[in-house]
Amino acid sequence: MRTTVTPQRLREFFQPRSFALVGASDKSTFSALLHRNLVAAGHESVTYLVNRRAERVHGRRAHPSCRAIGRPVDLAFVMVPAAAVGDALRDAAAAGVRGVLVLSSGFAEAGEEGRRRQEELVDLAAELDLLLLGPNVLGFTNVAAGVPAMVLADQPQVPGNVALISQSGASCGAMKDFAALAGVGLSHVITVGNEAMVTVGHLIDYLVDDEQTRAIAVFMEGIRQPEVFAAATRRAAEAGKAVVVLKAGRSELAARAAASHTGALVGDDRVIDAVFARHGVIRVDTIESMLVTAGVAAHTGPLVRPGVGVVSISGGACDILADLAQDTGTALPELSAATAEHIRAVMPSYGHVQNPLDITGAAILDPSLWEEAVAAVGQDPGIGAVLAVNSLPWREDGAPFYGQKYVDAIGAGAARSAAPVIYLTQVTQPIGARARDVLDRGGLTHVVPGLQLGIDALARVARWSGDRQRLAEEGGAGRVRPRDVDPVPLSEADARALLEDARIPVVPARHVRSAEEAERAAREFGVPVAMKIVSADIAHKSDVGGVRLGVDARAAAEAYAQIVEACGANAADARLDGVLVSPMRAHGLELLVGVTRDPDWGLMLAVGLGGVLVEVLDDVALTPLPVSPERARSMLEGLRGAALLRGVRGRPGADVAALAEVVAAVGRLAEELGPHLESLEINPLRAAGSCVEALDVLVTWRDSTPHTSGEEATGC
Known part of the structure; x- marks a missing residue:
């Protein structure tokens, strides 16, 4: 392979200045939608339509090939049948194209023949030095760069700080729509399809260095190139950029081929959980949680401390959040004496100063209570983030919001807070243009719609912040030096020697080769013993009569003879090397x-x-x-x-x-x-x-x- 997927190549790929729509057709909804998106974004003059049979497509001139365009093209979007994709890639490369998106299906998702076709496609792209995203992909949107190279409607217009990656194109549409409803701003929307060349891991690695992106939300069904994914997520954790993953496909535990308890316990999904935890990945179970958690992480970054402070005008909301915090393991620490004293000085006498903090209805008459409470809680030494619970308008009727003065006061308190402040509504509601304008006027940059979503997301970010610190502390651990071992079946004595050499404590034992030695060993231990055949050729000792338990010294010689005789009869081809005698253990x-x-x-x-x-x-x-x-x-x-x-x-x-x-x-x-x-x-x-x-x-x-x-x- 000449093509190497690097962050630099991906930066070029996701910031194209010109486009070729290969297979553009008036009959294709995909083609029409992609063309509409690019034209609406101002790229009409650098968007070239390629159709070898039609002279005009979408009301514009069409070219028979990429080479016929006669001008440089950065990105080719290939929408031809699978059998014609190879020729399309050759034509694109000949025209100087460096990156290709392959929408076409009929590859690895279509069975063995499709997998073979996909392998050939990747080999060809590498030979042509093309960076390939897909196949079976709907494209991407780079919001900050104004590049909607995607076959999905309603592209995000205002760049945010969360990058969304999805293996599913159809699900990606619902995800970006929910992000818009929930007030989660997106920097990128990227579908990856079959990940034939560019994988999720490569994209995370690229986004770690993207200044616009502060958190990464990923929907995936499987992980290709695990080593790339692991390295990229570790790098993201080190950079303080949370990777929030919704991985579908939880399954029943699968046993290993080896008859091992450990193998039976290490099912695919348990391994994924462990790997995610080890590499600082936040795992979630729903689309809503994925996007809201990523939005919170992008806003707060790693929390300096896990404690959460709550300020609300509703005592009911405080009670609900206290319950939710307990369920999610979120710390709501007691406020310091200095913080409590400051708040008491501005609170009405009937108010109770605690965390969660109900500032009472007095804040309706005196909005400055919001500012002072949010600022004081946000400066408390035990608080890592503040939730300010209040309402927002959900109707898009253009009328002035009655509560703007309270939002302004919360914003003023947030400006004085040492900890990040999140505006939290009590129920899940759309964060439309009117609500966004209200928040902007108050100087507030992030909102979460709904108590459950807010406390759940903040709990996950708090845990991630602590895990990230531990990962950094463990990062210096060096690898061990491999032993020179012969991978042959081991007898019990050999296996014990391995443990002892590694300074792993083992139960005392005597390796004996006669009935007399067995009796002597049992007497030395002075307690009932376990006796087991020693043989590198016998996998299951009990099955062939090779084990006796609870044997006292008087019976040890006879037990030795019985073990050897039984194993000789039931495992005639096995090499026997005496018996291991060890004391029985009780308790513990x-x-x-x-x-x-x-x-x-x-x-x-x-x-x-x-x-x-x-x-x-x-x-x-x-x-x-x-x-x-x-x-x-x-x-x-x-x-x-x-x-x-x-x-x-x-x-x-x-x-x-x-x-x-x-x-x-x-x-x-x-x-x-x-x-x-x-x-x-x-x-x-x-x-x-x-x-x-x-x-x-x-x-x-x-x-x-x-x-x-x-x-x-x-x-x-």
Whole structure:
């Protein structure tokens, strides 16, 4: 490939000065709408129509080819049947075109033959040094540059600070329309179609450097080129630009081919959640939440602190917001003594100073209460953002708004506030031209329609702000040095050696090769023991009689003989290497700690409560590697059953710091084992106070027969 998708090439692509509509036709609604958009934006003289059969299209001269135009063209919009797209690209390249949008369908979305056709198209574009967006794409609008190269009506006219990217063209129309209704200003609207060459990740990377864009809203169904997406979202987080993603396609958990608890727990959507969290992506579930959250993030940027202050003339709104804040985990901190004193000095005696703050109906007579309250709350040391709850007109009748003086006072308070201020209406309503004019007169730049949307969006932005800080602190972690390992099936003794060499604590054990040694080992432990066959060739020891549990010293010799005899009979081809003897464990908390390789995102670490019952309890946290002890601790404390780690009803808890160190060590070992590793799982990992030890370990290699080094019932 000669064509490399870079931010510089994309900057050229999204700021074209001339256009060729290849396949323009009076019979095509797409062609007519695209032509209308470009003409309305003032590009008629540099918009060229290409149709090899018609002399006139849309009432204008048509050219038989791009080469026949005879003038430079920056962007070609290709609207011909799939079979003719290749010739259209050759013609465009010969005319000096550098970028092409392919509206045509019939490619990867159409099955195996379409996928082959799409691969050939990308190869051809690369050969011709063309940057290709699509195919199966409706185009883009660069609002600030005044370029509506898009087959959608009602293009945004006033540039905002949120870039909208959508894999769905039809859904994109509804999204941009809602953005207009909700007062979310858009800098770009980009559809990506099949992402044959330019992917969502490339677009995010480009928009990180776009001065007009402060947040990015993305609707996607899948992620192409995950490494590009991950790098771009990390860069966006570092730049303080939130990436808010609505990803469709949540599915049931899919088990890995390997018979591993970890594999069964790492379903596609869980991996996406973990990857998004790791790279500072805000995930949402609705179009409304996606756009409103992105709008809030564009307005506030990363919050300096998570606390939210609320100022309202409605006590009811204060009560509703308090409930919503509790539901979303939004912090509404108590106001400082200095803030409270300042507010009391201007509030009526019957008012109660707290957060949320009801400034009472006295503000109707004295609008300055709004200014003083918003300014004071916005300067409070515990507040990161302020919600000012008030009404706005929704009728477009042109009449003066009775409440303009209150909006003006809120705007004056916002100008004095150290924290960003968001104007919030009580119900979802359209933010039309009249409402926008009212806000502009008051000097207010951002509004959210509805209490639920506002508090939900601010809660997400607050969490993202904290996550972003943690990501920055973890950014310096270096990669480990790979071990030189032979990816062959491991016996239990071999697997234990791997853990011990990595300083991961394991339950004590003796590797014995005779009945006498087994009895001696059992007596040394002085408690009932677990006895398991040692063989690199036996994956499931219990299935062939290779496990005995709760064996006392007097029965250890006989148990040894029974294990060896049973395995010799039931696994005749297996190489046997004695028996492992370890003490049975009682009490303590059992966990699973495992690493499995995701085909797109690489090694993923899972931590779950329940040990052998982890799938039943379904209490698991995931993260891509590498993982620091700090992140491991955050994962443990984020489990639903985290209270068990602290001890409940007389049961001992666990040393969470020690446990986190072990979890991080498991992650490091998985990385060290290199590209051959498929999965590494400790289940259960027993934690009792400061004692943390692995009771079983499972190791599988890629393209190798799975091998288990232990049995689930070792710890009890």
